[in-house]
Amino acid sequence: xxxxxxxxxxxxxxxxxxxxxxxxxxxxxxxxxxxxxxxxxxxxxxxxxxxxxxxxxxxxxxxxxxxxxxxxxxxxxxxxxxxxxxxxxxxxxxxxxxxxxxxxxxxxxxxxxxxxxxxxxxxxxxxxxxxxxxxxxxxxxxxxxxxxxxxxxxxxxxxxxxxxxxxxxxxxxxxxxxxxxxxxxxxxxxxxxxxxxxxxxxxxxxxxxxxxxxxxxxxxxxxxxxxxxxxxxxxxxxxxxxxxx
Amino acid sequence: xxxxxxxxxxxxxxxxxxxxxxxxxxxxxxxxxxxxxxxxxxxxxxxxxxxxxxxxxxxxxxxxxxxxxxxxxxxxxxxxxxxxxxxxxxxxxxxxxxxxxxxxxxxxxxxxxxxxxxxxxxxxxxxxxxxxxxxxxxxxxxxxxxxxxxxxxxxxxxxxxxxxxxxxxxxxxxxxxxxxxxxxxxxxxxxxxxxxxxxxxxxxxxxxxxxxxxxxxxxxxxxxxxxxxxxxxxxxxxxxxxxxxxxxxxxxxxxxxxxxxxxxx
Numbered sequence: 009x010x011x012x013x014x015x016x017x018x019x020x021x022x023x024x025x026x027x028x029x030x031x032x033x034x035x036x037x038x039x040x041x042x043x044x045x046x047x048x049x050x051x052x053x054x055x056x057x058x059x060x061x062x063x064x065x066x067x068x069x070x071x072x073x074x075x076x077x078x079x080x081x082x083x084x085x086x087x088x089x090x091x092x093x094x095x096x097x098x099x100x101x102x103x104x105x106x107x108x109x110x111x112x113x114x115x116x117x118x119x120x121x122x123x124x125x126x127x128x129x130x131x132x133x134x135x136x137x138x139x140x141x142x143x144x145x146x147x148x149x150x151x152x153x154x155x156x157x158x159x160x161x162x163x164x165x166x167x168x169x170x171x172x173x174x175x176x177x178x179x180x181x182x183x184x185x186x187x188x189x190x191x192x193x194x195x196x197x198x199x200x201x202x203x204x205x206x207x208x209x210x211x212x213x214x215x216x217x218x219x220x221x222x223x224x225x226x227x228x229x230x231x232x233x234x235x236x237x238x239x240x241x242x243x244x245x246x247x248x249x250x251x252x253x
Numbered sequence: 254x255x256x257x258x259x260x261x262x263x264x265x266x267x268x269x270x271x272x273x274x275x276x277x278x279x280x281x282x283x284x285x286x287x288x289x290x291x292x293x294x295x296x297x298x299x300x301x302x303x304x305x306x307x308x309x310x311x312x313x314x315x316x317x318x319x320x321x322x323x324x325x326x327x328x329x330x331x332x333x334x335x336x337x338x339x340x341x342x343x344x345x346x347x348x349x350x351x352x353x354x355x356x357x358x359x360x361x362x363x364x365x366x367x368x369x370x371x372x373x374x375x376x377x378x379x380x381x382x383x384x385x386x387x388x389x390x391x392x393x394x395x396x397x398x399x400x401x402x403x404x405x406x407x408x409x410x411x412x413x414x415x416x417x418x419x420x421x422x423x424x425x426x427x428x429x430x431x432x433x434x435x436x437x438x439x440x441x442x443x444x445x446x447x448x449x450x451x452x453x454x455x456x457x458x459x460x461x462x463x464x465x466x467x468x469x470x471x472x473x474x475x476x477x478x479x480x481x482x483x484x485x486x487x488x489x490x491x492x493x494x495x496x497x498x499x500x501x502x503x504x505x506x507x508x509x510x511x512x513x514x515x516x517x518x
Contacts, residue, residue, distance in 0.1 A: 027368050029363065030364040030365060030367075030368055030454075032364070033357075033364045034322060036360075037325055037357055037360070038325060041329075041353060041357075042328055042329070042334070046321070051316055051317070052316070052321060053317075054256070054313075054316060054317075055313040055314070055316030055317025055318070056317045056318075058312055058316065059309070059313030059314055059317065059318070060313075061309050061313075062309030062311070062312075062313055063368070064306070065303075065306030066302065066303055066306030066310060066370050067370070068299070068306070069299045069300065069303035069304075070374055070377075072295055073296045073298075073300045073303060074299070074374070076292065080291065088285075097277075100277050100281075101278070104274065104276070105277075107273070108270060110266060167440075169432045169444075172444055173425075183418075198448070198451075198487070199451030199452075199456065199483050199487060202371065202449060202451070202452060203452070204452060205270065205271060207452070208375075208378070211374065211375055211378050211445070212378065215378060219382075226382045227382055227441075228438050228440075229441070231379070231444075232441035232444060232445060233445075234375075234445040234448040235441070235444035235447060235448055237448065238447065238487065
């Protein structure tokens, strides 16, 4: 019981330490530079407490569930030895985690509004909805493809930098030709896809695969899935803009 | 009461966010791999922690940090504050007048990155995979410095109105040069750090700062300049993480050389 308690206390202290910089920065600028009192002090204290407890619980859950799940499934696929099923899984994981992402739903609704006000699509609800849905499917497809390519890369041991640098050159070239209105959304969509639940899971999957395939180094081959998943949406969303507009 | 319903709502949202992930993973485990899930009880408990933890975290951010951070971003970029020591607001702005904005951008970029849960996850993983060669705090601080430098430079760009692509292209050239010279094992991790930083905590505050600046500095477009900051925040961590590895390699080389010299004497 005493051990459990000290364990909980330590986790909480860790998350206090993680949040301390933000508290100091906000306090310093608010009180000393702007010389303003802190508004709604009560609500801010409750909020901060929630953030501390939430972060502590999340980190605990990450180590108990998200990491083991990602690793176990990587080992299981490596043992089964079926590359086709592994690739189907990789695509499904990328697609499935992205299509329901609330941030993506918000961004694509916003994008449909921008497109309608720029008169690229007729400004009626059904047109806007189908535009937003198309965008969501595009982004989810591109993340699925990114995880799939990333898994092939881990199996083959390709160096990551050629894929990423090649991809960014592609982004730069497409930026020149893509309609202006879509560029901002395209760049944003890269960041939207890497959510707090997906990142640990996908990282554990990559590292697990790289450590169970002979000749692969988990450090060199295991990381890189996140980088690919933030790159492909930019390319595909710009392509979507070029096709639809 | 409002807090409670907000909390329940967010928990429900997080649950909806988790369900497809869980369904895919357990579906494949059971149907394709035909495998029992080891330690099921522990994993379910862990998932419950993730759900509740993330829900609390998001509600807390919305109650405490985001409103205050957003108000501050608007106040700091307000011409009335920037020219508070002046007799009148000058007609042409000078980039040096915005020095508090650059400092705030750097400070908020650094501190929100330190609290970013997905970065903590990647740092824990990188630490255990590298058998301790990459420190959890070393990586987190390297990424945070990158975000701080990136966002600060990004606000400078909005104030001066210089084109975004110059900075981004120069940044990527630096990334390519570093990629050729940095230790091989850091490269994928450095590239991943770029995607990890633009997440739950950083994006809303940084977006508020970009929005505040773009709407008060004359001649800036809210749409174009708002998203520019995020691009900076994902580019610079790659540079600082590779730089961190280059620095530690250089230092260990130097201490090895010193050791050899001592032995030779």
